[in-house]
Amino acid sequence: MLSAFWIVLKRDLLLALRRRNEVFTVLFFFIVVISLFPLGVGVEEKILTKIAPGIVWIAALLASTLALDRLFSSDFEDGTLEQLLLTPHSLSVMVFAKIVAHWLLTGLPLVLIAPLVGLLYQIPVDSIAVMMLVLLLGTPVLSMIGAIGAALTLGLRGGGVLLSFLVLPLYIPVLVYGAGAISASMAQGVSIQPYLLLLSAFMILSLIFAPWATAAALKISIE
Amino acid sequence: MTLQVNNLQCIRGDRELFSGLSFALQQKQLLMLEGANGSGKTTLLRTLCGLYLQEQGDILWDGVSIRKLDDQYRQELLYLGHYNAIKMDLTALENLRINTLLGGYNPGDNALMQALDAIGLFGFEDYPTRQLSQGQKRRVALARLLVSKQKLWILDEPFVALDVAAVELLQNIIAAHVDAGGMAILTTHQEVPLTTGAVKRLRLGEKQGVLADA
Amino acid sequence: MKINWFKYAAPMNFYSLAGKLIPFFWIAAIAFTLLGLYWGFFKTADVLNDQKQYYRIIYVHVASAWMAMWLYAVMVFWAALGLIFNTRLSYMMASATAITGANMTLIALITGAIWGKTSWGTWWDWDPKLTTFLILLFIYMGYLALQSAIDDTRRSDKASALLALVGLAIVPVIYFAVNCPDPNECASLHQESSLKRVEANILIGMLVTTLGFWMYSFAVILMRVRNIILDRERKTSWVSKLKEINQ
Incomplete structure (x- = not known):
């Protein structure tokens, strides 16, 4: 069971290594969205610092859904997904491996680039650390929930837009507490622990249920 | 080892592809699936793999439903579809x-x-x-x-895109597998020369049914 | 007496049963709705707290809001039943329920906005309740969009059913997040239910109107299911023998 996890994880990482541009596209999309906001709402420092937490998260949500489209579709198009369903391994485990690979390639880079956002929006150093931490807790949830949507919309016309429409509302809890934690860290004397606990709870719950639901959705979609 | 299909019915959209389909496949047997385009050959193969859910009927591997065997059945199964x-x-x-x-x-x-x-x-x-x-x-x-x-190979149009030499090579590979006690189901018009095994033929569409063994 | 419930899981039997029930649901729907609104408009106080006559929109607002939530539960029930027993009728019920649920959510939002305009002076306020209903509308729309994007009936039934179940798991979390964006301040989330503060008289109006809306939902859902049955079974012999088809 574990071996199936490693085989799929290694395969997806190897594939990404051969097509590095896809990873960078998502990252640059994130940076572009982040840089557009000051141009739209004005460059006043107070406003920027105030809206930064929300912007970081909305950009992360958008970048994450953008990347989701490719999570299963390339395997679907060349028939390898069908073969995964026919291997004598648990589909949930292999799906989990694919989601982990996807997060390593699209979620983790967002966490690592976060300090740059902090500089652009004049966020204090302590809050940048909090931002990285909540992104680390929250982006896996985005990948997990998003995978269900990606599996459901597999191979549909206009699947990408439909996928965003389906999953973005489901991201709201992560958005609310992810952005809330960063704002709280900038306010004086507010504990961010409850935010972190809630985000961790979301992560654990999504780790338990999402691979299973995604596997069920894939079986439906591939019929 | 036996693959047993009883009274199988498959529906795609609101069109019935086939119904009342029954056959059995033993070791050292090769099943050639024939039928016009759209007669449901690929759907039948995918149903036999467990990818597609039949409307009615059972597919049994050694007397046990393949849905119940799940990964144990897939351990015995090699499927090659239209995609590589x-x-x-x-x-x-x-x-x-x-x-x-x-x-x-x-x-x-x-x-x-x-x-x-x-x-x-x-x-x-x-x-x-x-x-x-x-x-x-x-x-x-x-x-x-x-x-x-x-043990069980399910091959959907395996000879497509191959040159003459490769076709012959593949014919020999399949024949060797069946002769050595394997089972194979394929959709193709290419004959596969067996030495000890038996060829069965199944026709879908009009005049559906198992044809006499060649 | 033992009723064979599975008999009515067959679309053919259900079609005729639904046809017989629909008129009764319509009568009940009209009667209860009129009664509830009459009670609400003429038998309750003209002023609620500091709000004048306009507060009376709550009879429609609350009734549609309750139905919007209840119908989501009903939809998930049918979707789950479909996934477990693989009965075609369950999926048809789920998809018929979703449209009415979405409509009820829309009515709740519009009446909420009108009420907001009269009492707060703005059409929209990011009040937790209204926000939750906006998101509920998104989720209903997502369900319907997924269903209509998939051509194959079997896949669209199952995929949208699964989405409904995923929604059921996440909607309460969304509700919590919207109501309590700052977890430091809502350790005691159990805010007093607004129901307890409502006068019995007004509550009666709301409940009776809701009952009317419920009966209306039964009637339109059954009508819609009959249409879906006819559409999906149009090639079967029992449909071609129907009186209404041969007219």
Whole structure:
């Protein structure tokens, strides 16, 4: 069971290594969205610092859904997904491996680039650390929930837009507490622990249920 | 080992593809599936794999439903569909290695290289499959057959895109598998010359039914 | 007496049963809705707290809001039943329920906005309740969009059913997040239910109107299911023998 996890994880990482541009596209999309906001709402420092937490998260949500489209579709198009369903391994485990690979390639880079956002929006150093931490807790949830949507919309016309429409509302809890934690860290004397606990709870719950639901959705979609 | 199909009915959309379909396949038997385009050949193969859910009827492997056996049945099954199921960014060897590993066994790189040589890809093992021709890509997919441990092969149009030499090679590979106690189901018009095994024929569409053994 | 419930899981039997029930649901729907609104408009106080006559929109607002939530539960029930027993009728019920649920959510939002305009002076306020209903609308729309994007009936039934179940798991979390964006301040989330503060008289009006809306939902859902049955079974012999088809 574990071996199936490693085989799929290694395969997806190897594939990404051969097509590095896809990873960078998502990252640059994130940076572009982040840089557009000051141009739209004005460059006043107070406003920027105030809206930064929300912007970081909305950009992360958008970048994450953008990347989701490719999570299963390339395997679907060349028939390898069908073969995964026919291997004598648990589909949930292999799906989990694919989601982990996807997060390593699209979620983790967002966490690592976060300090740059902090500089652009004049966020204090302590809050940048909090931002990285909540992104680390929250982006896996985005990948997990998003995978269900990606599996459901597999191979549909206009699947990408439909996928965003389906999953973005489901991201709201992560958005609310992810952005809330960063704002709280900038306010004086507010504990961010409850935010972190809630985000961790979301992560654990999504780790338990999402691979299973995604596997069920894939079986439906591939019929 | 037996594959037993009882009273199978498949519906796609609101069109009934076939119903009342029954047949059995034993070891050392090859089933040739015939029928016009749209008669449901591919759907039947996918149903036999458990990818598609039949409307009615049972598919039994050694007397147990394949849905119940689940991964135990898939352990015995090798399916090759219209798609080659290979990654264009990986080399022939990497593709074959991943496919066999996921199939649940590890023959080692030497055996894999031998299989690729035998299927006519000598010297192409380390090229990304993107750079290979259609026929060569098909060969990468077919190389799995040479290292397979699975008893039941289900092959959908396996001879498509192959040149004359490769067709003959594949005919021999399938024949050897069946003669050695394996089972195979394929949709094709190519004959497969068996030495000890038996060929069964099943026709879908009009005049559906098992034809006399050849 | 033992009723064979599975008999009515067959679309053919259900079609005729639904046809017989629909008129009764319509009568009940009209009667209860009129009664509830009459009670609400003429038998309750003219002023609620500091709000004048306009507060009376709550009879429609609350009734549609309750139905919007209840119908989501009903939809998930049918979707789950479909996934477990693989009965075609369950999926048809789920998809018929979703449209009415979405409509009820829309009515709740519009009446909420009108009420907001009269009492707060703005059409929209990011009040937790209104926000939750906006998101509920998104989720209903997502369900319907997924269903209509998939051509194959079997896949669209199952995929949208699964989405409904995923929604059921996440909607309460969304509700919590919207109501309590700052977890430091809502350790005691159990805010007093607004129901307890409502006068019995007004509550009667709301409950009776809701009952009317419920009966209306039964009637339109059954009508819609009959249409879906006819559409999906149009090639079967029992449909071609129906009186209404041969007219």
